[in-house]
Amino acid sequence: MTKAIRGISAGFAATIVLSVIMVAKSMMGLMPELNVIEMLSAMLQSAPALAWLAHFMIGILAWGVGFVLLSRALPGKTNLAKGVSFGIAAWVVMMIVVMPMTGAGYFGLNIGMRAPAMTLMLHLIYGAVLGFVYGNLGCSRCDARANR
Numbered sequence: 001m002t003k004a005i006r007g008i009s010a011g012f013a014a015t016i017v018l019s020v021i022m023v024a025k026s027m028m029g030l031m032p033e034l035n036v037i038e039m040l041s042a043m044l045q046s047a048p049a050l051a052w053l054a055h056f057m058i059g060i061l062a063w064g065v066g067f068v069l070l071s072r073a074l075p076g077k078t079n080l081a082k083g084v085s086f087g088i089a090a091w092v093v094m095m096i097v098v099m100p101m102t103g104a105g106y107f108g109l110n111i112g113m114r115a116p117a118m119t120l121m122l123h124l125i126y127g128a129v130l131g132f133v134y135g136n137l138g139c140s141r142c143d144a145r146a147n148r
Contacts, residue, residue: 009064014064021122031114043102071134080131084127091120094119
């Protein structure tokens, strides 16, 4: 399995986990003002289905392949640690690029003080799953060679 396919597969798994948590959060009524799909839908001026598609494409392609491209430079000795580092980096990008584009302001502070903490937690989970799955899809000999 190529590194790109591993990254895309890991991005898919991590996006599924993240999406389940997002839906559960919504069903429990936790921070209803922080609804990423509604925010993307408004930003894209589209139906929620297109926002979900964008969410999956970002998680699978942009972040999955991005992880592969950046993994050697990320801090951490294991793929799990590198995934968490990547999750933090993705969170920073979301906080300073995407959140202002949705009208939520930098770090989503227009939504409230809990928004940065909630989104960081979601990105840490995403990154941990991404790194874990990526590491478990490869062979240890291949990764040892690549990390030289």
